[in-house]
Amino acid sequence: KQEVTQIPAALSVPEGENLVLNCSFTDSAIYNLQWFRQDPGKGLTSLLLIQSSQREQTSGRLNASLDKSSGRSTLYIAASQPGDSATYLCAVKASSGSARQLTFGSGTQLTVLP
Amino acid sequence: DGGITQSPKYLFRKEGQNVTLSCEQNLNHDAMYWYRQDPGQGLRLIYYSQIVNDFQKGDIAEGYSVSREKKESFPLTVTSAQKNPTAFYLCASTSLRGQTDSNQPQHFGDGTRLSIL
Numbered sequence: 001k002q003e004v005t006q007i008p009a010a011l012s013v014p015e016g017e018n019l020v021l022n023c024s025f026t027d028s029a030i031y032n033l034q035w036f037r038q039d040p041g042k043g044l045t046s047l048l049l050i051q052s053s054q055r056e057q058t059s060g061r062l063n064a065s066l067d068k069s070s071g072r073s074t075l076y077i078a079a080s081q082p083g084d085s086a087t088y089l090c091a092v093k094a095s096s097g098s099a100r101q102l103t104f105g106s107g108t109q110l111t112v113l114p
Numbered sequence: 115d116g117g118i119t120q121s122p123k124y125l126f127r128k129e130g131q132n133v134t135l136s137c138e139q140n141l142n143h144d145a146m147y148w149y150r151q152d153p154g155q156g157l158r159l160i161y162y163s164q165i166v167n168d169f170q171k172g173d174i175a176e177g178y179s180v181s182r183e184k185k186e187s188f189p190l191t192v193t194s195a196q197k198n199p200t201a202f203y204l205c206a207s208t209s210l211r212g213q214t215d216s217n218q219p220q221h222f223g224d225g226t227r228l229s230i231l
Binding site for chain 2: 004009031032034036041042043044045046049051089091102103104105106107
């Protein structure tokens with residue numbers, strides 16, 4: 001059974017720092033990996049989706065990488081801002097052919113201090 | 115604007131009562147999903163549907179029921195059989211673009227927080 005782990009559970013950094021959030025998964029047979037942002041009491045917003053054939057995706061100050069063989073993904077946030085404060089979740093989609101299989105990590109709660 | 119609307123935002127359930135959470139999308143998405151989120155945990159799949167009048171159980175379907183009579187709507191009923199219903203419930207949808215599997219991202223509503231009275 002696929003398991004997704006995100007460490008650390010919480011992270012606090014001063015504004016302007018570059019930071020890396022980590023995601024690891026136990027089964028490397030994935031279809032894609034998504035990074036989401038969740039603000040308190042809200043739903044999830046998709047940030048980046050990396051297909052299994054890709055190594056990374058970029059959107060603005062965000063860069064996500066994928067290493068399937070080692071079961072790891074990182075989300076790099078450049079020049080962090082207080083508005084980046086949120087919980088970041090990663091989710092992997094199994095390659096079994098089912099449309100349902102997204103397995104989520106429990107998230108990293110990020111606080112960017114002004 | 116296109117999106118997913120969940121209602122109500124907050125819901126309270128009495129002992130022995132069934133309650134229904136609404137999820138409507140105007141994104142013309144094929145697949146819809148219901149997740150449950152408990153504090154400090156990731157999302158767990160309750161039910162999903164890829165097509166009208168068809169749906170499948172997820173990992174934690176016991177005590178829940180769904181219907182998919184219209185493409186736009188996927189209501190979730192939390193029955194009295196669900197003994198620990200207090201959680202944040204999230205509805206999501208995605209376009210399959212004619213394929214069973216898809217590299218399209220899932221889009222989420224803003225959730226319904228359910229509590230027991």
